[in-house]
Amino acid sequence: MIVSSAVLAFASTGDGVDGLPFGWTIDGLQNGVLIYLGLSSLAFVIVWLVGFLRRS
Secondary structure (H helix, E strand, O other): OOOOOOOOOOOOOOHHHHHOHHHOOHHHHHHHHHHHHHHHHHHHHHHHHHHHHHHO
């Protein structure tokens, strides 16, 4: 059993801003993550579709 005295929670939404790298804001980070997830999902669907079409 692992016991830790570290607190893994924020008291408010502003607490996480100080820990972001490269001076990012929460809004910029969220937009970047959404763009990354959208593009990687699109790439996955394209690769799956090309493989499906090559097999048939």
